[in-house]
Amino acid sequence: MSPATQRALHDCRGAFAETLVELAEANPDVVAVCNDSVGSSKLEGFKERWPERLVNVGIAEQNLVGVAAGLANGGLLPFVCAAACFLTARALEQIKTDVAYSDTNVKLCGISSGMAYGELGATHHSTEDFGWTRVIPNLTVIAPADREETRQAVRAAAAHRGPVYLRLSRMGVPDIMPDGYRFAIGRAVRLHEGRDVSIIANGTLTHRALDAAELLAREGIQARVINMATVKPLDEDAIVAAARDTGAIVTLEEHQVHGGLGSAVAEVVVSHEPVPMTILGVPGIFAPTGSASWLLDRFGMSAQGIAASARELVHRKRTKVAP
Amino acid sequence: MVNEAGAGHLGSELSCVDLLVALYFGELRVDPTDPMAPGRDRFVLSKGHAAGALYVTLAEAGFLEPDEVSTFMRAGSRLSGHPDRKAVPGVETNTGPLGHGLPVAVGMAKAARLRGEDWRTYVLTGDGELQEGSNWEAGMAAAQFRLDNLTLLIDHNRFQQGAPVAETNDLAPLADKWRAFGWHVVDIDGHDFDSIHAGLDVARATSDRPTCLMAHTNKAEGVSFMRDRVAWHHRVPTEEEYVRARADLTEGPS
Known part of the structure; x- marks a missing residue:
């Protein structure tokens, strides 16, 4: 659970x-x-x-x-x-x-x-x-x-x-923002600190990213969780810092994997600090009928699914042969 | 201007320029020294491809320097082939894709109503443009909201880009359609200033419903060899044709 x-x-x-x-x-x-x-x-x-x-x-x-x-x-x-x-x-x-x-x-x-x-x-x-x-x-x-x-x-x-x-959504989400949280257009916020991998999400996926970070912590992987509420203008500094500090980025979105948050992040990463990425979302299909929660799980965005993608990305990063 | 640019929509511009002149020199309460005054009347050129006619009218009305119209559609000019409100004073909303002006005008008229202000909204559409369904969405809303501060002028020149409207997707009976949608419809001669102003007077005096002025016009009015010929929707005249057209417009057809 x-x-x-x-x-x-x-x-x-x-x-x-x-x-x-x-x-x-x-x-x-x-x-x-x-x-x-x-x-x-x-x-x-x-x-x-x-x-x-x-x-x-x-x-x-x-x-x-x-x-x-x-x-x-x-x-x-x-x-x-x-x-x-x-x-x-x-x-x-x-x-x-x-x-x-x-x-x-x-x-x-x-x-x-x-x-x-x-x-x-x-x-x-x-x-x-x-x-x-x-x-x-x-x-x-x-x-x-x-x-x-x-x-x-x-x-x-x-x-x-x-x-x-x-x-906006209608899907239930828990209250996750810390006390005293200040939203600003174009500014992303770190909700969990880590140096092994970054998980960038927004909307209904951010709380799932936090759950995944807890699962990863139990096995010794420290994930940075970034809530990127503003997709445009994008907080490029936060993305470049995530790439530089953690060397691997997983993005999550309740959206097609093409053209959305993951693509926007990738545009910054390839230009400034190329690192391996995994873009999770709807995999280029018209999704079948089912609750949003069931569909997100099915597309690899349960806490366990996100953790598995992050784990695999950390493995890829560590086994990458230096040029 | 179109000759200098090597492009434009001459036929569409000549069919509506008399309506523009009537609006800017006798109807609209607008001030070129304060083009964004909150209480100004709003004019929306929904048929944005007639931008050239709007620019020369705005220049004549003092919103633009007269010389600037010769930059029409040149590289880097703010006088684009379709009007841009951020660049050109006096333009209220950007148009070009058809069927955008009337919905925006409905919102303007509704805003004046909600704020209790007496400025009026005018929108000029083509007739072929009315094949876009968004116009009919907006037409219903205008009647539902009882927007008697809204006047729609239809440049009914009977031609669209490629063919007569009647042979493409016929709008007839067009006046009956607007009446059925709850509008007060008045037929006017779109090339006769007395007729245009009489229609505008009726629109101002109409209460409880929006008014549609069905302006009967001719494509490329004023140039004998272009008039009502579909090719002149966006053809650019040759030098010889340009000289003949100027002569027609200044001296009348020979």
């Missing part, structure tokens, strides 16, 4: 919605924009308080994002709340043109990202969105790992002048 299963798990949508209400109380320009997604985005409280500030465009994602860009042009601070799979895939050109290229102050909140809708099948999985969003210029991409980081990321997105994609 992994340690996480003994801890209380929390759906971060609650922290997201509470923080949005706090922001809306303080700033009358904050509006929520949704596509018939009041319930799935936990916006009932917001709607009750400010029915006129909840702009529901119905099931129309292109219009959803275009309207948000127009609201921002008119001086409002729109938070678009929609299922990540539809928000990013259906409205990608609006995200590129109306939001990022036009530099409108829109916050895109992709709810139930990754395989949170695991049982609903691959149409509802959002495992390409890191790739799609991070290659668009002028778009900040953030995937918080627990309730506290979610609260701080929502506040940071509101304070940031410019487009942000917040990638």
